[in-house]
Amino acid sequence: MTVFNLAIELAYWQQTVIRSVLALVAVLLPAGTLVYLYLFKMMSFMQSRLGPMEAGPYGSLQLLAEVGKFLQKEDLYPRAADRVVFKAAPFVVLASTFLLVLVLPAGPDAWFINIDTGVFLALAVSSISVIGILMAGWGSASKYSLIGGLRAAGQLVAYELPLVLAVMGVVIQAGTLNVQEIVLAQANGEIFGWGGIGNPFLITQFLGFIIFLVAVQAELTQPPFDMPVAESEIVTGYLTEYTGMRFLLFFIGEFATAGIFSALAATFFLGGWYFPGLDPTDNLFNLLGPVVLIGKMLLVSFLIFWFRFTYPRFREDQLQQLAWKVLVPLSLLNIVATGVLKVIF
Amino acid sequence: MVSLFVAQIRGLDQLESSEVLVAQNVFFAIIALVMVLAALKMVTTENIVHAALYLVIVLAGAAGMFILLGAEFIAVTQILVYIGAIIVLFLFGIMLTKGSFGTEEGEFIEKSQMAVLVAVLIVTVASGSFIDSFRYTELSREAPSTTAEIGDTIFSQFIIPFEAISVLLLAALIGSVVIARRDQ
Numbered sequence: 001m002t003v004f005n006l007a008i009e010l011a012y013w014q015q016t017v018i019r020s021v022l023a024l025v026a027v028l029l030p031a032g033t034l035v036y037l038y039l040f041k042m043m044s045f046m047q048s049r050l051g052p053m054e055a056g057p058y059g060s061l062q063l064l065a066e067v068g069k070f071l072q073k074e075d076l077y078p079r080a081a082d083r084v085v086f087k088a089a090p091f092v093v094l095a096s097t098f099l100l101v102l103v104l105p106a107g108p109d110a111w112f113i114n115i116d117t118g119v120f121l122a123l124a125v126s127s128i129s130v131i132g133i134l135m136a137g138w139g140s141a142s143k144y145s146l147i148g149g150l151r152a153a154g155q156l157v158a159y160e161l162p163l164v165l166a167v168m169g170v171v172i173q174a175g176t177l178n179v180q181e182i183v184l185a186q187a188n189g190e191i192f193g194w195g196g197i198g199n200p201f202l203i204t205q206f207l208g209f210i211i212f213l214v215a216v217q218a219e220l221t222q223p224p225f226d227m228p229v230a231e232s233e234i235v236t237g238y239l240t241e242y243t244g245m246r247f248l249l250f251f252i253g254e255f256a257t258a259g260i261f262s263a264l265a266a267t268f269f270l271g272g273w274y275f276p277g278l279d280p281t282d283n284l285f286n287l288l289g290p291v292v293l294i295g296k297m298l299l300v301s302f303l304i305f306w307f308r309f310t311y312p313r314f315r316e317d318q319l320q321q322l323a324w325k326v327l328v329p330l331s332l333l334n335i336v337a338t339g340v341l342k343v344i345f
Numbered sequence: 346m347v348s349l350f351v352a353q354i355r356g357l358d359q360l361e362s363s364e365v366l367v368a369q370n371v372f373f374a375i376i377a378l379v380m381v382l383a384a385l386k387m388v389t390t391e392n393i394v395h396a397a398l399y400l401v402i403v404l405a406g407a408a409g410m411f412i413l414l415g416a417e418f419i420a421v422t423q424i425l426v427y428i429g430a431i432i433v434l435f436l437f438g439i440m441l442t443k444g445s446f447g448t449e450e451g452e453f454i455e456k457s458q459m460a461v462l463v464a465v466l467i468v469t470v471a472s473g474s475f476i477d478s479f480r481y482t483e484l485s486r487e488a489p490s491t492t493a494e495i496g497d498t499i500f501s502q503f504i505i506p507f508e509a510i511s512v513l514l515l516a517a518l519i520g521s522v523v524i525a526r527r528d529q
Binding site: 085 | 392395398401417418421422424425429430432436440441491493
């Protein structure tokens with residue numbers, strides 16, 4: 001059942017330009033959606049208030065107002081700061097986000113890069129942001145920034161391990177590191193011979209899904225894992241000295257990364273761009289896929305932000321204990337179990 | 346010495362003009378230039394954090410080189426291991442132990458003569474041995490091996506070296522823990 005056929009054949013450079021522009025959209029669109037939908041509205045409702053209501057109908061233009069406010073602010077930096085490192089830091093963090101979005105497929109042909117090492121690449125580039133955060137902490141020449149930067153780096157390094165190990169179960173089950181093929185493995189899979197909804201790895205890898213979400217929460221330095229920006233102890237950590245445009249870049253980076261990690265979780269565990277009941281090779285999915293993926297992404301990020309708004313902050317030692325004594329052993333157990341079951345079935 | 350190298354390079358087989366990959370060569374030139382400049386800045390800069398950050402550029406350039414060769418697995422490994430882990434460890438160590446930040450000059454003790462001597466020695470020995478051993482080796486025209494092939498090779502043909510390295514790393518890990526906890 002081929003409904004849509006692309007009538008135009010695009011040259012390689014035209015495809016590349018289109019994919020690059022769409023990557024920009026894929027970073028900014030989730031960031032804006034998450035900030036308005038969850039940070040402005042859902043958080044307000046959970047705290048029994050209305051949230052922004054003045055700018056536009058139902059406060060829908062509040063985002064534009066916020067961006068305008070940040071753009072107008074003076075570009076300040078501390079006198080003792082290392083200016084080059086200080087100025088470059090937000091761009092390093094944002095570069096990590098832009099590289100991360102590349103591995104996400106949104107349809108049979110709607111991908112940015114389709115390579116064999118997709119999962120591996122995603123986990124590798126997500127670690128680049130640590131360098132940007134350390135640069136911000138050190139370049140600001142402020143104690144709070146340095147302590148915040150070191151806390152963030154320690155946390156990100158500790159939680160990278162459960163993040164990687166949680167995905168390994170999916171990789172073993174799908175038998176590939178290629179993200180596109182992981183989606184197809186779920187779309188073409190069967191649950192004990194019944195292929196009605198494919199085989200989303202959420203069912204078999206439920207433990208992996210939970211570990212992945214907890215690790216993502218820590219990687220995003222969101223509550224309950226927000227010691228790096230704990231306002232009652234170290235002002236706002238590595239963000240303390242940033243204002244205006246550079247703060248906005250960090251902010252966009254944080255929420256875009258939240259969106260992309262949610263989309264990755266949706267891709268690994270919920271079947272990605274595939275919608276049950278249709279043929280995964282159908283050209284229709286090049287248009288429907290992005291919509292399905294965004295829907296699943298909003299579902300996963302709802303969970304992430306729900307935890308963000310409702311849980312109090314951990315202590316630093318509790319945080320490290322959770323990573324090394326609970327999440328890592330559990331994910332290793334998950335890998336062993338998945339490997340054994342893969343060989344048996 | 347230089348004339349010997351030039352003579353050896355001239356001795357290499359010339360590629361046909363139709364086989365030259367223009368885009369690859371342009372990107373190779375750009376990346377190589379950036380890498381060389383960053384490497385020079387890395388060893389000459391007075392600030393140790395700057396040196397670590399210049400090293401990031403050099404290592405990212407190396408990853409770019411591997412991508413140009415089509416060896417994406419090694420490129421990603423380069424990013425994950427060197428940029429994501431080792432440089433972060435460097436920065437972490439510097440920031441935890443030094444306790445100073447901002448621009449601070451004169452952190453390195455001048456030992457430039459020795460450094461130049463070592464650099465010249467390394468370049469001579471390494472390039473000499475590379476040219477000597479790969480002079481008559483033809484580049485493979487086949488597509489580079491896929492990730493699945495790499496995995497299969499590591500766990501079949503190279504399983505014993507792989508396991509030996511794993512045990513060695515484990516020993517180093519336990520050793521570092523023992524040394525760090527000596528006081529208890």
